[in-house]
Amino acid sequence: MTLYEIFKDLHSGFRYVVFILVLLAIIQSLMGWLGNKPYTEGNRKINLFAFISAHTQLLIGIILFFLSPNVQFNSETMKNATTRYFTVEHWVMMLIAIALITVGYIKAKKTETSVSKHKTIAIFYLIAFLVIIGAIMAGHLSVLGAN
Numbered sequence: 463m464t465l466y467e468i469f470k471d472l473h474s475g476f477r478y479v480v481f482i483l484v485l486l487a488i489i490q491s492l493m494g495w496l497g498n499k500p501y502t503e504g505n506r507k508i509n510l511f512a513f514i515s516a517h518t519q520l521l522i523g524i525i526l527f528f529l530s531p532n533v534q535f536n537s538e539t540m541k542n543a544t545t546r547y548f549t550v551e552h553w554v555m556m557l558i559a560i561a562l563i564t565v566g567y568i569k570a571k572k573t574e575t576s577v578s579k580h581k582t583i584a585i586f587y588l589i590a591f592l593v594i595i596g597a598i599m600a601g602h603l604s605v606l607g608a609n
């Protein structure tokens with residue numbers, strides 16, 4: 463197994479850790495917001511773990527960027543859907559999602575009331591989750607679609 467394959471498998475598998483933690487954070491914050499519940503230490507920890515998982519995926523992604531044969535900088539890059547997706551589109555969309563999670567976590571930390579903390583996490587993490595799903599779907603279309 464090459465270093466590229468190890469990081470590709472790690473990055474590919476780690477997506478599920480990110481999915482589960484971000485989804486858990488969204489569900490509990492929606493319940494907290496709509497049910498007017500207190501913002502507990504347990505809530506804060508799930509939100510923090512989701513934040514850490516996104517940042518870990520970012521680090522693995524940056525390493526993969528330098529190892530992947532699908533990341534290329536030449537005159538053909540933008541003509542081929544797969545290389546265009548992994549060289550440009552994938553990381554830009556994922557970076558936007560990770561930035562949303564980061565801003566949401568920091569804003570929630572700064573606001574005073576439990577409801578506003580839940581609301582901030584719910585909105586920012588939900589948009590980030592949709593961007594991640596959209597990016598992965600766009601990737602599948604690019605890789606499977608006509609090159």
Ligand code: HEM
Pocket residue numbers: 470473474477480516519520522523524526527528530531532533548552553556557559560594598
């Ligand atoms: C929440 C953030 C992210 C998620 C959920 C995610 C998810 C994925 C998934 C599902 C794949 C497909 C792997 C496969 O073929 O099975 C992939 C590939 C890849 N990702 Fe990410 N990614 C994220 C962020 C990033 C970032 C920030 C970068 C770069 C800075 C990056 C760089 C790459 C590269 C280069 C590949 C191509 C691997 C190949 O050669 O096939 N990813 N990512």
